[in-house]
Structure formats: C-alpha cells, structure tokens
Amino acid sequence: MSEIIDLSQDIFPGMPVYKTLPQVKMSIHNTHEEWEGFPNSEIKTPSVHKLELGEHTGTHVDAINHMAKEYKDQSIDTMPLSMFYTEGICLDFSHKGLKELIDTHDIKEACEKHHLTIKKGDTVLLYTNHYRKNFGTENWNHGPGITAKATAWLGNKQIAAFGVETMSPGVPGVSNKEVHKICGKLGFTHYENMINLHLLIDRGRFRFIGLPLKIRGGTGSPVRAVAVFENKID
Numbered sequence: 699m700s701e702i703i704d705l706s707q708d709i710f711p712g713m714p715v716y717k718t719l720p721q722v723k724m725s726i727h728n729t730h731e732e733w734e735g736f737p738n739s740e741i742k743t744p745s746v747h748k749l750e751l752g753e754h755t756g757t758h759v760d761a762i763n764h765m766a767k768e769y770k771d772q773s774i775d776t777m778p779l780s781m782f783y784t785e786g787i788c789l790d791f792s793h794k795g796l797k798e799l800i801d802t803h804d805i806k807e808a809c810e811k812h813h814l815t816i817k818k819g820d821t822v823l824l825y826t827n828h829y830r831k832n833f834g835t836e837n838w839n840h841g842p843g844i845t846a847k848a849t850a851w852l853g854n855k856q857i858a859a860f861g862v863e864t865m866s867p868g869v870p871g872v873s874n875k876e877v878h879k880i881c882g883k884l885g886f887t888h889y890e891n892m893i894n895l896h897l898l899i900d901r902g903r904f905r906f907i908g909l910p911l912k913i914r915g916g917t918g919s920p921v922r923a924v925a926v927f928e929n930k931i932d
Contacts, residue, residue, distance in 0.1 A: 765882025
C-alpha cells in the first residue's frame with residue numbers, strides 16, 4: 699500500500715505571496731441555488747468559484763523561461779513531464795537560521811549524514827523547518843536559501859529540480875537572482891513554498907510528483923506536490 703505525503707500549501711485569499719506578485723482572490727461565481735432556479739436564496743452554496751492568482755502562487759514550480767529572457771521559449775507547457783515525476787530525496791537543514799545560506803559543503807555533509815546519494819534526474823528537497831516556524835509571521839520572508847555555488851553543483855549533478863519551503867530558492871538580495879540564472883543556464887528548475895518536508899527526513903528515497911498545469915506560455919505553475927513511499931526505490 700502506498701503512503702502519499704502532501705507537500706503542498708493550501709491556496710486561499712490573503713495568503714502570503716512573494717513581493718509584488720498577484721494577491722489571491724476567490725469569490726463565488728455560481729451557486730447550486732442559482733442552478734436549481736432559486737437565484738435570490740439567502741443560502742448560497744458554491745458550485746463554482748472564480749479564482750484570481752499568479753502562476754507563482756503557493757507551492758509551485760518555475761518554468762525555465764522564468765529564469766531569464768534568453769529562455770523565453772522554454773515555457774511550462776514545453777517542459778518534459780519527466781522533470782516533474784522523479785525519484786526524490788530530502789536533506790535536513792533545520793539547523794539553518796533566518797537568511798542563512800546553504801552551500802555545497804552543507805549539502806555534501808547532509809548526504810553523508812543521511813546515507814543518500816544524489817542521482818541524475820532526482821528532485822532534491824531541502825528541509826529547513828522554516829514553514830512550521832515562520833509561516834504567517836514577520837519572518838516568513840527571511841528564510842534560509844541556497845547559494846549560487848551550491849545551485850551550480852546540483853545542476854552539474856543533472857538533477858531535475860530542487861525544492862524549498864521558502865518563497866524563493868536563494869536569499870533575496872544575496873543569491874536569489876543568481877540561483878535563477880544558473881537554473882536557466884543548466885536547464886533544471888526548483889519548487890518553492892513546500893510543506894511537510896519534516897515527514898521525509900530519514901525515510902530514504904521516494905517517488906516525487908509535482909505536475910504543473912499546462913499553461914500555454916506559462917512562466918510557472920501551482921502544483922500538488924507529493925512524496926510517495928511504496929516498495930523501496932534502490
């Protein structure tokens with residue numbers, strides 16, 4: 699029997715979004731009462747909601763065209779589905795503090811500690827416990843982040859993607875822009891705003907699934923990311 703662990707945030711009006719990205723708006727577009735011929739009913743049971751949100755809302759994946767203008771043709775709908783259906787590992791960086799950087803040596807040490815090897819095509823998740831400690835607080839925007847050097851090291855391992863709990867993969871103003879550019883140059887991506895990564899620590903390898911919506915020309919997409927534990931993946 700499979701064990702499926704949800705790695706995705708709820709999407710709701712007023713949820714935190716990165717800097718000037720669109721705020722989430724949600725309203726009732728149709729009700730069951732309208733469909734049943736009672737449009738003036740005091741009770742309104744939603745049958746369809748209207749959503750307004752950005753591509754980079756909640757738990758989402760970035761398309762290659764988001765990384766820099768020279769990759770404008772590599773939108774989310776052109777990226778192979780194999781990038782979003784991979785083997786995965788999760789590494790523990792919960793000792794990292796606000797705005798602290800995760801460098802190459804940190805990743806190597808975490809792999810040794812957990813007896814894990816990063817393989818070609820993997821999705822590598824970076825657990826910092828930032829979501830559980832700081833979501834909805836004044837420190838939510840100040841989480842740890844990966845360095846440009848570590849990003850390049852992961853990219854040269856030919857992984858499919860890495861994932862973080864924070865709203866950006868690098869620390870804004872320090873490494874974030876360079877992290878995006880390196881992902882574009884090396885042709886891999888990252889997930890942001892992940893949750894429940896603590897449930898993956900010391901569990902070994904798992905199946906990772908983070909399929910995006912097929913948005914024509916899209917620069918990213920919300921995903922329902924999950925980790926699946928079945929028969930052990932060697």
